[in-house]
Amino acid sequence: MSNSCKKPSCEKAYITTPIYYVNDIAHIGHAYTTIIADTLARYSRMAGMETFFLTGTDEHGQKIEEAAKKRGESTQAYADKISATFKDLWDDFDISYDKFIRTTDEDHMKGVQKAFSTMHANGDIYKDTYKGHYCISCETFFPSIQLVDDEFCPECGKSTTIVEEESYFFKLSAYEDKLLAWYNDTPDCILPRSKKNEVIRFVEGGLTDLSITRTSFDWGVKLPADMNDPKHVMYVWLDALMNYVTALGYGGDEENMDFWPARVQLIGKDILRFHAIYWPAFLMSLGLPLPKHIAAHGWWTRDGEKMSKSKGNVVNPKEVADAYGLDNFRYFMLREVPFGGDGDFSQKALIDRINSDLGNDLGNLLNRVIGMSGKYFEGKVESSNVAKYYQAELDEVHASLDKLEPLLYEMQIHRYLEELWRPLTVANKAIDMYQPWTLMKEGREEEAMALNGLISAILAKVSIMLSPVMPAICKKISTALCFEINNDTWKSMVKDTTLLAPFTLEKIDPLFPRIEEPLLTQIEPVDVKVAPKKDSKKEESTEGIALIGIDQFFQTSLKVGTVVKAEEVPKSKKLLLLQVDVGEAEPRQVVAGIKEWYSAEEMLNTQVCVVANLKPAKLMGMVSQGMLLAAKDEDGLCMIRPEKPKTAGTPIG
């Protein structure tokens, strides 16, 4: 680990990702969180901070216990297997974590018990009874008014059970004022700001005490032995959240506790409440300082649609990285999305970023200077006269570089990258303005040589600041320019204005070959055989099919319809625009994604089954007032139609 710097003055940076729940294998959301954290960690190290970067897996809970049982495996073996898929992916992605923690680690479990004892000793834990409708799948209690038909989970639709159990409670209610004071006193404690307001309002609305143990399952951390209450295990959030300090040795050797408090704790916006409310309350109870920043990022959609396994449009990060390059994928994710907002993944957007930003602006610039130095100076680059001729350009470059660091600390990584591109524009402009080919003709070799020095220096400075985002590519650039990216060059070339020592520039292959066509014909969903469960708590509904009552079925209005008009939607591969008579005064406009299998002519005057009470939706700007029933398998799609002609509007049931 990073123990090189023991001076008390040395700044420390502890950066964490959430620990990922082992009910799923890694998807683009996991990769996004981890890559942001990795970028911050790499920057911290480069900037000379002693850095500790933590990631890991969350492995306890009833759901894991049951998933393992279903597969006939031991719970531990199952957890081992899924945990390893995360670790392997991060290793594959060259994620620079310092520790990979698992909640099944002995040290972690001891630390959680220590925390429980401490909170208990401080009077923040008491025993009571918990009663409610419990959804096993969502691991959540719901008040009865929220249930669907008095029984079913409002989140996933599965049956809930009434659970009355003895539980230990954490006095969350006692921390309301202290939490509000924290939000108030530390402006950037929760990023982005918009999310912070949400949290504040929630806390102002009043907090209820938190049930932190369960007796209904075993797969979890037991209470401390001296509590003498062996049927209880810790509830998942106490167990999981504590990982951030047990990883540093809390409750054990305390070896790395001087890294606490964390500089940045990255999370997805779904788990903001746990991290912005429960977690700081736990820390206050333990007498530990609070993290500097909790940063919540948004979701990724795919071609504008929510990703979900049932749609089969989940992006597999490994597949994308393999096809387009890991560094390119990292750049895309960090450049494309304003932090906190949702991002959309599409191959077109990815290709545009690679060709335009990376290829045209950055890669081509390196080729330009390689070409010029090769043609005019046999590859030699010498920088002694750069300031003499190009001080204005240097000033402009450093003005941009100076703006970068704060943007990173504010988690404005997309702005960071945007600003980082300005020096490249300065370089490209300078070549055009000073025209080295003209300089050479006029015998002004000193100026031409200095220009190459300027361009090389700009590339070097940019590659240093880009290296946390694109480590492998920047290593290639620095190798070509004969320097190393490290704390020394960061200080001299970015913080200070040093240029490159004389060197010889060899020709290298283009860093970003132009991409003309999508490289993935179809992005396969992640392998669902390993873990058939959904990623976010919200969507954990598709394992098995929830049973519904007949009344729920009849909430859907299905009708026979006749297609009275059909045309193709221009510029769309998939969509047909249909007018369907469903027995109403006017035909319904329905936009159907069936063009790949049915032409407009084929659809005209045929009968279809229409979902008639669907909320209208807009597709490519056109309102669709219904949906056609169809069946799709690997051989394609076919419409579901009445066997014999029926009057338009005939109900189906």
Next chain:
RNA sequence: GGGUCGGUAGCUCAGUUGGUUAGAGCACUCGGCUCAUAACCGAGUGGUCCGGAGUUCGAGUCUCCGCCGACCCA
């Protein structure tokens, strides 16, 4: 039902405490250049800043009322 955040160019977004003619990138059109990956540079097209009312000498920015969208909670 309550709350939070958005709505600015064809697309993605920036617009600091209200202050000249509302910006950037991509895309598009035209021109220039040849060191370079059909790359680069310049110019240009393109905006009722969601709508309405108000405060003000002055509103994209502040207030109120709507509409639309995303999310959180009950």
